[in-house]
Amino acid sequence: MLSIVIIGLLTALLTVIYVWYRYTYDYWMRHKIPFIKPFPLIGNVQVLFTLSNSFFLYLSDVYKDSRMSKAAAVGIYIINKPALVLREPELIKSVLVQEFPRFSSRVAACDPHGDTLGSNNVFFARNPQWRELRTRISPVFTSVKIKQMYELMTEIGSELESYFLKHTKTGNTYNTEIKEVCALYTTDVIASVAFGIQANSIKNPNGEFRTHGRNFMNFTLGRALSFFIAFFYPNWVSTFKVKVFTAEFSSFLRKTIDHAITEREKTGAIRNDLIDVLLGMKKEMLATQEYNKEVLDVLTAQASAFYTAGFEASSSTMAFTLYELAHRMDLQERLRNEIRGALVADHGKLSYETITNLPYLGMVVDEVLRLYPVLPAVDREHSTSEGDKPFDLRPYYDYKVPNGMAVYIPIFGIQRDPKYWPNPNTFDPERFSAENKKLHEPMAYMPFGIGPRNCVGGRVGLLQVKTGLVNILKNHFVTVCDKTPAEITFNPLSILLQCKEGIYLNVVNDGLYEQIANSGRT
Known part of the structure; x- marks a missing residue:
């Protein structure tokens, strides 16, 4: 009798599981949206369990799936949660630009109690907090202030050049992991x-700033799990005490920002930098008696976003640029000739106007950002106020996006789509000549995102990349070596586009710029 009861209970349980499974994973079929067949119980995030790929790169595989070539949007499942991957440019434009108020927040979140630097920074903040933070931070990135930053960048660019001169002599080769050297410079x-x-x-690679930055970007299995919860199950971040910014990293940044603000208050110096903006925010809140420890965390959180995004994105872009140029010596020489000619014309030091307007340098960097967007995908969460109509996928599909659904734009896949970019995996800066740029599909190139929530520091990032490349290439060239990867393999644990095995190159000092400069003086 007991065995019959147990069998009955097991049968009932299996029936419930089966009904749940069919109902959950038939969601996109019921709504007649093309979808990628899910794996039982884990949906379409199998790459996270096998560690074979990062999820944000996997989204590009969804985009490129031949069965979805005519789909405007594709349904997937994050474990058991339905989500959308957009393919149609007009839908992408609607989400990122035209219907932005419905998609103003990212899906990801951080624990507001255990990770205040994460939850309060401009990357993770949700509307309306995001809009307020963005408005306050934007003055750092005006054209006037970016131009003022350039003088500081050139000083560090000179130190980068000296670093390579120290390790090379004319005709000698220096073999190095170029991404790490670029990260020293961008830090x-x-x-x-x-x-x-x-x-x-640059002078002390194991100094405090670089050590903390290196550790922060080291995506261990534990860190990858934290990011999985933060990006896909944000409602769980408090339960599991998920920290995107570790306690050690947070302590370092708090100490650094507090010291910088205190010193600036003592000296009264004005540098038109982020500290000036944070100091202004502090003064406003002191005047209204709103300033406290929580407010200081909000200020520090903005610095954390600037710091982590600033050094990692730019150093990766520089490294990928040098990697591609090392494989195309003809293109590298064309770029070096442009740089050296401009240096002679500007008497050895490029002006801000010159470096921002070097045509071939701009074409090279733009093409690298097409091939290697730092964020291979962007996410948005659909959210409407009470009484508002939900976002509708018509005329493509008769489907209204429900509140809370994640929507993904696979930038990496779009920027390597042969429909928009012939021979998409080939490094070809000519795609970004003045004539060819006019032919681009506007939504097929968005390395810094598009719309109100695009990367606020994109122009600063481009400027430091160009400044670094100029100071490397004016007296040096790069070549491949035995340890240079034939193809780039990306780190499956990282949400960013990172090379898994490192990018080793030979750096050679040819002294040609000095020869050209000297001939120009005579």
């Missing part, structure tokens, strides 16, 4: 232009 730039601090990472 020093961000510390200077944002915080007014001399980090000296």
